Amino acid sequence: MKFKIPRELDVVNDQLRSNSVSPQSPLKRTEENGCTDNDDLATPQTPPESMAHLNTQFLSRSWHHSNEDSKHIPVKIKSASMVPVPLILPPAEPDLGSRSQPTSRRGSVEYDSNFRRFTRAYLIPAAKWAYSPLSKNKKKVKHDEDYIIEYSTFRPLRNLPQLTSARDIFIHWRRVVEDETKIPFDFPENYLSERDFSMLLSHITEIIELEHEFPQRITQGSSGSYFIYGRRPNGEIYKAGVFKPKDEEPYGPLSPKWSKWAHRTFFPCCFGRSCLIPNLGYISEAAACCLDRHLQSYIVPFTEVICLRSPTFFYSYWDQNSDVTKLPQKIGSFQVFLQGYSEADVWIRQNPIPSDHETISNLPKYSDVEVDINESEFTFKWSIESMRQFQEEVEKLVILDYIMRNTDRGLDNWMIRVDWTQVDSDSKTTKIMKPKIKIGAIDSGLAFPWKHPDEWRSFPFGWLFLPYSIIGQPFSMRTRNHYLPLLTSKLWWEQTVKGLRGVFTKDQDFQERLWHKQLAVLKGQAFNVVEILKLGYAGPLELAKRENLLVFDDVMYMPENIDSNEDIFRMQSSSYETDTSRQYDDIHTPLLPSQAHTYLSNSLVAINEDDVANGSGYEHINRDSGVNATGNRRVIIERLVKETSRPPVFTWW
Known part of the structure; x- marks a missing residue:
């Protein structure tokens, strides 16, 4: 059935249509300006007072079934008496397109407003997109899972304390600081809460x-x-x-x-540099500080x-x-900012490091100077004690740079400062000042590579070009006692990896795959440091000659509680004995199935998979319970691998 709308309602319908689709409506203007007004969006448009008694349902149908020939339409009245109310139409407005209206000015204003609206909505955003860097939405970073090391390649020494709790790590830090400063424990200068x-x-x-x-x-x-x-x-x-x-x-x-x-x-x-992740220098700077804090060196601001x-x-x-x-x-x-520091190349030019044996043998034992009581400027002179101080500070820089594989460490991006402390004296006219050398490591934006340099340049460390009297000496006993307990602690590695990952995930382009490669390089470098520190005759030169290694993190799921004798038997079964006797073992990770063992298990299809004797206890539990089953915990098995890539073309550059 088609409804016919009387001519008296055509004006009202046209007005409603113009209000609903007019380009000057408040909703349209709000969207074009790029902002949202809650009040305008939440408040519905009020119909004219003359249309208050019209049924909304009928009006919506009348838009689709309008016919000028119809003179009567049924109208539902909201009044309780159901008495028709006469319709009062608004006065007719003059046509905007008539000759009596100034069309030229009106058209120019509308054209300018439309052009400005088009410029704001399309031209400026397009230009910003073309001339600005590409902006990517921050990717969802995988939720941090528990990082628990079950098998570590870093073996502690028996005669050194083992750090198994956070309290042990703090006590170790306090002992190191007090041994270095000879005063009760206080936070280092670079420490900032x-x-x-x-x-x-x-x-x-x-x-x-x-x-x-x-x-x-x-x-x-x-x-x-x-x-x-x-x-x-x-x-x-x-x-x-x-x-x-x-x-x-x-x-x-x-x-x-x-x-x-x-x-x-x-x-x-x-x-x-192909070994570095592009555009990640700012993260590398923050990660170097994080690693320095965990190493308890505090040489990075x-x-x-x-x-x-x-x-x-x-x-x-x-x-x-x-x-x-x-x-x-x-x-x-x-x-x-490091206050009072000088660049290393400038400071070394002003204070040349003794290099020949004759000069070193004639050095005084201490660098203390006696000056007037009112003197504020002091002259530094080398001594046996200051040479030892400088060597220990350089060793901190060596270990930090080597672990994070810094590819840009020259004499212009680490700093040196000499602090003077007054020594107790009985004289009232003079005072004795004692120097203390400190080193600051800055500009670490080209570190943490995802692979070892293997193309044109090898990026050698700048401290290798220091005099042999400093860089050619074995690592000091204080350095060995400082870093060996840390680098061989499972808890320390768990805390360090979590801290570093928290820094790297701040980048919107973070990729889990590249992070694991960066961590493998870092752990491989740390493994070389541990092995060198165990040797009493080795120093930075021997460390730089070590072959490149990688330590990968393999994930395994183990049962949290082993109560039954059957599970204990499975844990002690063929994981160690069968594979080792058949020479399919892995010397670095005995808990992981080797490739040869996997090949045999795939070829012997007649073997029943439910047979306990055909697999290790770990495989049996993971097969029956599932990888992420309740009651299993996620652990890390470290795997040591030798780098097989070719060395760079230029080893000196």
């Missing part, structure tokens, strides 16, 4: 966005890095740290160094991944803005 760093971050953000003390770009280096300033209580401005944005790295799309841009654009085959914004940062044309609060945030690494 989370609360202190949070306060520092709030302070520098306020300095930038409210006081407009903007960061200053550093001219040295191959990436965009900036000095971040702070204000002391007395009003003095000081350098609080160094910020390195991710998108301004040499691999980044917004690197401000034109030489690196030309290098990457015109000579891509000679650019970058506190470093964390943060977000900052400033007009002095290098932005694309479409993101530039004079108002700092309207600029997009940049993610990068923030490293606390």
Whole structure:
């Protein structure tokens, strides 16, 4: 049945249609501006007062069955008396397209507004997309599972303490600090708690966005890095740290160094380091600090991944803005500035290291100097004690760089400082000052490779070119007692791996596969360190000559509680005896089935899989209970592998 709408309702219907599809409606304008107004979206449009008594259902049907020939339609009345109410139509409005209306100005205004709307909605976003770096949604990182090492390749020594609890690790740290400083335990200078760093971050953000003390770009280096300033209580401005944005790295799309841009654009085959993950320097900086904290060395300044914004940062044309609060945030690494340190190459030129045997034999035993009571400047001179101090500090740098396989450690990216302490004296006119050498490791953005260098360059460590009197000596006893208990502790490795993974997962391009490769290289390097520290005659030179190794983490599921004698028998069954007697064992991970054993089990199809004697206890439990069955725990079996890739072409570069 077709309904016919009287001519009196055509005007009302046309008005409703224009309100519902008009480009000037509030909902349409809200969507075009890119924002949402909850009040406008939640409040329905109120119909005209003259249509208050019309049935909504009938009107919706009348839009689809309109006919000008119909003069009467049934209208449902909301009134209880069911008495028809006369329809009051609004006064007719003049046609906007009539000659009496100024069409030229109206058309130009509409054209300008439409063009501005089109520019905001389409042109500017398209230009930003074309000229800005590609932005990817942050991938979902797999939930952190328990990292429990069941079998470790790092074997502890019997005469050294074993660290099996967090309390043991802290006591070891306290003992190391007190033995080095000869005073009661106190936190190192580079130590910074989370609360202190949070306060520092709030302070520098306020300095930038409210006081407009903007960061200053550093001219040295191959990436965009900036000095971040702070204000002391007395009003003095000081350098609080160094910020390195991710998108301004040499691999980044917004690197401000034109030489690196030309290098990457015109000579891509000679650019970058294939062993490193591109655009991950800021994560490497923070991971170096994390590893240094776990090693209890504290030679790396506190470093964390943060977000900052400033007009002095290098932005694309479409993101530039004079108002700092309207600029997009940049993610990068923030490293606390080392106060009072000098670059190693500058300090060594000013204080040449004794290298020949005759000069070293004539050195005094101590470097203490006696000066006037009011003197504040002191002259450093080498002595037997200062040579020992410098060697122990360099050994900290050697172990840190070697474990994280730093590919960019020269004499220009580690620092040296001499602290002076007054020695008790009976004189009232003079004082005796004692020097203490400290080392700071900065610029660790080219570390943590996913494979060993195997192409053109080998990236040797810069400290290998120090005089033989420093780098050619065996590792000191203090260094051995410091690092061996840590590197051979399962608990320490579990905490360190969890901490490093937490840093690397902050990157939106984090990949689990590459992380496992990075960890294999790191553990292989640490294995070489442990083996060298066990030898009393070996030092950094012997460490650098070690072959490249990898330590992979194999996952296995084991039962949490073994109560029955049958399960104990399975655990002690053919996992050790059958495979070893048939020479199918793996000398590094005896708990894992070897490839030869897998081949035989696949070829002998007549063997019953339910037979207990045909498999080890681990295989039987995993087969019956399932890999992720309730009651099984996830453990790590470390597997040592020799690197088989060819050495780089240039071993000295």
